[in-house]
Each structure stands twice: as C-alpha cells, then as structure tokens.
Amino acid sequence: MIPEFGKDKFQCPHCNTLATQEWFNSYNASSAVTKIFNHIFLDYRQGVESYVQNYISIFLKNTNRNFQQVFTKYIPTGFALATCSSCQNFTLWVDEKIVYPKKTTVLPPNDDLDEDIKALYIEASSILIDSPKGSTALLRLALQKLLKQIGGNGKNINNDIKDLVADNLSPQMQKALDLLRVVGNNAVHPGQIDLDDNIEIARKLFDILNYIAYELITKPKELESLYSDLIPLETQEHIKQRDKHK
Numbered sequence: 001m002i003p004e005f006g007k008d009k010f011q012c013p014h015c016n017t018l019a020t021q022e023w024f025n026s027y028n029a030s031s032a033v034t035k036i037f038n039h040i041f042l043d044y045r046q047g048v049e050s051y052v053q054n055y056i057s058i059f060l061k062n063t064n065r066n067f068q069q070v071f072t073k074y075i076p077t078g079f080a081l082a083t084c085s086s087c088q089n090f091t092l093w094v095d096e097k098i099v100y101p102k103k104t105t106v107l108p109p110n111d112d113l114d115e116d117i118k119a120l121y122i123e124a125s126s127i128l129i130d131s132p133k134g135s136t137a138l139l140r141l142a143l144q145k146l147l148k149q150i151g152g153n154g155k156n157i158n159n160d161i162k163d164l165v166a167d168n169l170s171p172q173m174q175k176a177l178d179l180l181r182v183v184g185n186n187a188v189h190p191g192q193i194d195l196d197d198n199i200e201i202a203r204k205l206f207d208i209l210n211y212i213a214y215e216l217i218t219k220p221k222e223l224e225s226l227y228s229d230l231i232p233l234e235t236q237e238h239i240k241q242r243d244k245h246k
C-alpha cells in the first residue's frame with residue numbers, strides 16, 4: 001500500500017510498516033485544537049464559582065465556531081501532514097501530493113535483470129516524485145535494454161516488440177511492452193499523455209517493467225532449470241525426437 005493522500009493506513013516511507021496515519025490539515029486542525037482547548041478549560045473550570053460556568057460554556061462554544069475560520073488563515077488548504085503511528089515520523093503533503101520524504105515505495109527491480117538495467121530502474125525510482133517524466137524516460141531506456149537482454153536488437157524498441165509478436169508473444173505481454181514503449185515515448189517527445197501531473201502513471205510503469213521481466217526472463221529461466229533437473233536426459237532426448245517427426 002503506497003502512501004496515498006487521506007488514507008487511514010499506508011506503508012510508511014520511513015519505517016516501511018503498514019501503519020495507521022494521523023492526518024493534520026486546515027480542516028481537522030480546528031477540531032484537534034478545540035479538544036485541547038476544552039481540556040485546558042476543564043481543569044480551569046473545576047476551580048471557579050458555579051455562576052461563572054455559564055459564561056465559560058458560551059465562551060467555549062463561540063471559540064469552537066471561530067477556530068475553523070482562524071485556522072484556514074494560518075494553515076493553507078493545500079497543506080497536510082500525516083504522522084505514522086508506528087515510528088512517529090511524518091509525511092508532508094502539498095495539494096494531495098507527497099513532497100517529503102522524497103524516496104518512494106516502488107518495489108525493487110526484478111533480480112534477473114542485468115545489473116545496468118537494475119541501476120536504471122533504481123535511478124528512475126529516485127527521481128519519480130520530482131520528475132515523473134524523467135523517471136518514465138529512464139524506464140523506457142530500461143525496457144530497451146531488457147529487450148536486448150532477451151535477445152532483441154536493442155536499438156529500436158518497436159522492432160524488437162514486432163519480432164517478439166511474430167514469435168507468438170501473448171497479447172497481454174504485447175500490451176505491457178507497448179504500454180511502456182508508448183508512454184515512454186511521450187516522456188521523451190512531446191505527446192498526448194501529460195506525465196508532469198501524473199506520478200501514478202509513472203509509478204505503475206515500474207510494476208509493468210517488473211511484470212515483463214518476470215514473464216520474459218524469470219519464468220522461462222525457472223522452467224528451464226526445473227526441466228533439466230527433473231526430466232531424465234534420456235527422456236529429454238525422446239521428446240526431442242518426437243517433436244522432430246511431428
């Protein structure tokens with residue numbers, strides 16, 4: 001659960017725990033302060049004559065009403081803080097977007113990717129919040145290198161995808177590849193998809209890259225090693241002969 005504005009619970013970027021979040025903004029600041037204020041006067045009221053109680057009560061009611069107005073003056077509407085119940089650290093939000101801490105909680109890159117691709121992925125995640133566009137451009141480059149890792153030419157993403165489709169690629173995988181390619185192109189050349197405002201699109205592309213890596217690298221690799229571990233060599237030979245004569 002990545003941090004999301006207004007959510008009661010999310011994975012804290014400081015301690016990585018899925019923890020309850022206490023929100024503070026101009027809307028709920030007044031009720032928080034009213035509670036504190038009332039509490040202070042509760043103590044005070046115990047020591048005053050009963051005929052004053054009524055005045056204090058009216059005073060408290062009026063202040064309560066005025067707080068909301070006063071607070072919007074000092075706390076801008078776009079400002080919010082969420083405090084983590086687990087580590088007590090806070091995230092800072094402006095206009096419903098997280099601005100502190102800068103690091104994000106995208107999942108780590110697939111371990112079967114080449115080292116330079118993993119490095120690109122991590123670099124892309126480190127600039128995601130400041131520049132979804134730059135982040136997406138780096139992921140596009142990572143895809144280009146991934147296609148080379150699985151035997152493509154690595155020069156032209158479109159051609160590499162075309163070759164894979166000709167080689168019986170699943171329509172689902174084709175969509176995943178083209179999603180990264182087309183959105184990535186929009187990050188590099190001016191296009192129709194505006195990435196400046198859309199950190200969520202950029203964030204999803206990280207999952208898509210990992211999904212592609214899992215399907216095209218990890219799964220075949222695991223299958224291959226299971227096959228060579230479990231199927232006796234003699235049987236492997238029979239299978240080869242069978243399919244030759246088909």
Ligand SMILES: [Zn+2]
Pocket residue numbers: 012013014015016017019084085086087088089
């Ligand atoms: Zn925390």
